[in-house]
Amino acid sequence: MNLFGKLKYPLPTILFFTLSASILLYVLLSYSTNLPIYNATDFNAKLVDTSVQGSLKKHTIANFHLINQNNEIVTQENYRNKIYVADFFFTRCPTICPLMANNMKKLQDEFLNEDDVMLLSMSVTPALDSVSVLKKYSERHSAIDTKWHITTGNKKQIYNLARKSFFAAVDQGDGGFQDFIHTPNFILIDKKRELEVFMMAPIRTI
Template sequence: MKYRCLVVIAILISFCSISCNNWGGNELPVYSPSDFNAELVDVSLQSKDGNHTVSDFKLINQNGNIITQEDYKDKIYVVDFFFTRCPSICPIMTDNMVKIQNEFSNNNDVMLLSLSVTPELDSISVLRKYANDKKAIDEKWNITTGDKRHIYELARKSYFAVVEQGDGGMQDFIHTPNFILVDKKRQIRGVYNGTDDEEINRLKDDLRILMKFNEKSL
């Protein structure tokens, strides 16, 4: 019994240490690959601890414009992976992205980024119609297509959005409800279920926390 108590205490001390290191006084944790369930992390990164930033990207948005990290420089942004023909979770996710867009429409620090997981089907014209239907604000929300291998590598190695391993090839397919919150330093600050109202409210709260922290650090 005494041994079990000592083990429990050790686990609690370890958990507290991890939490304190993650929070670092920044109000929200900064996530590294080792903080995620290993299933969500590409095998090449599973043992990496600390200093993770999302990779550079090159995508094409609903207006046919090339979108890169430069378009999100000094921005806080929310990322999701979707496809326009999805009949299940994607419509819910997109509706929730619209809610986030509308709530932060007057805040230039907050942006959104959606990446199609079926880029071969989601052409610029398809995305343009989709953006129009959802009343996406072009300056705030880029709904993108691009090279499939590049998008799938971003999902697995930058944003840790999916469980399935794969190579981004013809037979590869990912489907995830996750929304990922990224700060101005390109660090992951939260992961949320994009189909759950409570999770969306938590995301909104975390966006406000990040904005307040950024204001204090100026």
């Protein structure tokens, strides 16, 4: 059974205000089902950067070069032939980010022995979230570094990824000094670097 087969609207346009880790778990546990693939034209235009709005090209996640909590370089090679859930956060966020981290932790624990399932968190305040800060954050959330990369890097690159690759941010911007993204979205990426599922983060945990 396709989990999303009876939805009236394309999944990316639906706001799951009460989404919890259980939904993410269900999606991954049901991954053998043929889930829909999403391209730029399938999304609410507000979530698609103006540079790629209306594109009919097959969409894949762009290459990236990030630094994780262990001061190691993280690229697409770390996620080659992997299914992964991505999110955007910042360590000083007191509101939704802790809930997102808790749900990422639940996913980590559920799929701990599944080598082809991984997690990726990208800081939207990379100037503040140094490697040492990320290390403390990862320890606080019991992140297993071989499973869950919590990363920082070049701000423009991260913001381009959020807007042009993961379609995770509504607002437009250039990744400059005053640009700020605060997105509550999770994105499921398949082994072909394609977008499988887009979900709002929870306002409560299970």
